[in-house]
Amino acid sequence: MLNIVIFGAPGSGKGTQSERIVAKYGINHISTGDVLRAEIKNGTELGKTAKGYIDQGQLLPDELIIDILASTLDSFKDSKGVIFDGFPRTIAQAEALKKMLAERGQSVNVMLDLDVPEDELMKRLIKRGQESGRADDNEETIKKRLTVYHSQTAPLIDWYKNEKLYAHIKGIGELETITADVCKAIDAAK
Numbered sequence: 001m002l003n004i005v006i007f008g009a010p011g012s013g014k015g016t017q018s019e020r021i022v023a024k025y026g027i028n029h030i031s032t033g034d035v036l037r038a039e040i041k042n043g044t045e046l047g048k049t050a051k052g053y054i055d056q057g058q059l060l061p062d063e064l065i066i067d068i069l070a071s072t073l074d075s076f077k078d079s080k081g082v083i084f085d086g087f088p089r090t091i092a093q094a095e096a097l098k099k100m101l102a103e104r105g106q107s108v109n110v111m112l113d114l115d116v117p118e119d120e121l122m123k124r125l126i127k128r129g130q131e132s133g134r135a136d137d138n139e140e141t142i143k144k145r146l147t148v149y150h151s152q153t154a155p156l157i158d159w160y161k162n163e164k165l166y167a168h169i170k171g172i173g174e175l176e177t178i179t180a181d182v183c184k185a186i187d188a189a190k
């Protein structure tokens with residue numbers, strides 16, 4: 001089993017690198033953001049709840065997102081492993097993930113921290129907002145998301161360092177170089 005946490009601020013390239021990891025290692029991908037956007041698109045109750053938080057640039061309550069994660073995990077059959085993208089985003093979520101995997105006789109192999117300077121994040125997200133029309137990629141909401149990232153999510157860096165699972169990845173430069181660094185860190189953790 002290969003369980004990877006792909007971590008980083010909004011706009012750090014988690015989704016892009018996840019696609020490449022999935023292609024190379026044949027593991028499943030869970031993007032909590034993608035799951036929530038699908039719920040919104042389908043107009044479900046969960047989607048309605050999620051929209052309220054996402055439009056404000058806030059995180060969903062831990063219990064809610066942990067439940068979603070557990071059921072997605074259970075839906076994978078004969079899985080070779082999972083890349084967790086957009087989860088965990090709080091210490092409570094990291095603790096829940098550890099417990100959830102332990103109950104299945106598994107653990108996280110590595111946490112990849114895609115490190116990107118703030119001005120570059122801003123540029124990428126504004127561009128994504130213009131191109132894809134993602135509702136939370138507007139300047140005001142991006143600023144809120146970055147604040148939430150610093151206060152609630154960035155503490156996970158020390159949490160994973162303490163677990164000896166942390167790998168720093170320079171998240172700017174050529175896409176191919178970043179992917180090569182990502183794969184090197186994964187292969188070292190296998």
Ligand SMILES: Nc1ncnc2c1ncn2[C@@H]1O[C@H](COP(=O)(O)OP(=O)(O)O)[C@@H](O)[C@H]1O
Pocket residue numbers: 009010011014015032033034036053054057058059060061065085086087088089093136145
């Ligand atoms: N693990 C999570 N905990 C709480 N809220 C989440 C989580 N994952 C996604 N969300 C909600 O969905 C939004 C979009 O998530 P995502 O697409 O992962 O953003 P990005 O890729 O820009 O970091 C977040 O701003 C948040 O409101």
Ligand SMILES: [Mg+2]
Pocket residue numbers: 014015031033086
């Ligand atoms: Mg993403």
